Amino acid sequence: MASPITQVHNPADQNHSINNYPQKSKKDATKSKRKKIFKALFCCFSEQRLVSKQELTNVPTSDSLMKPMSPNLLGKKTLVLDLDETLVHSSFKPVAKADFIVPVEIEGQLHQVYVSKRPHVDEFMQAISQKFEIVVFTASLAKYADPVLDLLDPNRFVHHRLFREACHHHKGNFVKDLSRLGRDLKTTIIIDNSPTSYLFHPENAIPIDSWFDNENDIELLDVLPLLDSLTQVDDVRTCLDENNLMESTIRIKQLESPNSTTTTSLNLFK
Numbered sequence: 001m002a003s004p005i006t007q008v009h010n011p012a013d014q015n016h017s018i019n020n021y022p023q024k025s026k027k028d029a030t031k032s033k034r035k036k037i038f039k040a041l042f043c044c045f046s047e048q049r050l051v052s053k054q055e056l057t058n059v060p061t062s063d064s065l066m067k068p069m070s071p072n073l074l075g076k077k078t079l080v081l082d083l084d085e086t087l088v089h090s091s092f093k094p095v096a097k098a099d100f101i102v103p104v105e106i107e108g109q110l111h112q113v114y115v116s117k118r119p120h121v122d123e124f125m126q127a128i129s130q131k132f133e134i135v136v137f138t139a140s141l142a143k144y145a146d147p148v149l150d151l152l153d154p155n156r157f158v159h160h161r162l163f164r165e166a167c168h169h170h171k172g173n174f175v176k177d178l179s180r181l182g183r184d185l186k187t188t189i190i191i192d193n194s195p196t197s198y199l200f201h202p203e204n205a206i207p208i209d210s211w212f213d214n215e216n217d218i219e220l221l222d223v224l225p226l227l228d229s230l231t232q233v234d235d236v237r238t239c240l241d242e243n244n245l246m247e248s249t250i251r252i253k254q255l256e257s258p259n260s261t262t263t264t265s266l267n268l269f270k
């Protein structure tokens, strides 16, 4: 059924398939994109020098979504992580192997949400914990996502949590406007399964396939070498933009078309 708490539905559920891309071609595109990113990254290295702490800027403004970076994190880049279908998958339907069951009250009624962790998410969080300022930015509701993060992140690796109200509502979609984080876009990276989320900043994005229940998924491990490499470049956008801009341009056109299917794609529980 359609979820009143998250913004992406399982395309396997044919009654609520909102995925805007055919799964096969999207997966292929993502793989191809990842290869291109690695290629771009090696190009970056040939021209970039290592960045010093002093060169990284921290630019919070009065309407920033986050407080200034903690002094102990200065010099680190900011890694923005999506939650649903990137780190976990949640469902109202009972799941035998759910990692957590989170009670959520919706319209006065208590519902059990069954949350499954993406394979290797613990390893992933541990690996990035010392290297980045970590933000989880989700278009889901705080009353669901906050308790999920309490369980998902017992070591408190995540420095900031941003929920639906922090998203920019754009043509019926929740877009994560990275320019409002109060961080330098040169040093900000987003990993999100939904290209719509980083519509405004495709040059900062590392795409990742949506995860629902594949126990053999290794996407989170696959992305670690790229993240390691990005810690060493001056401007992450010089490495990431080439591959995402074209897809974003197509997507903006789709959103602006009155007959576009994407305008009805995220009709979740608003």
Ligand SMILES: [Mg+2]
Residues within 6 Å of the ligand: 008, 082, 083, 084, 085, 086, 192, 193, 194
């Ligand atoms: Mg997502």
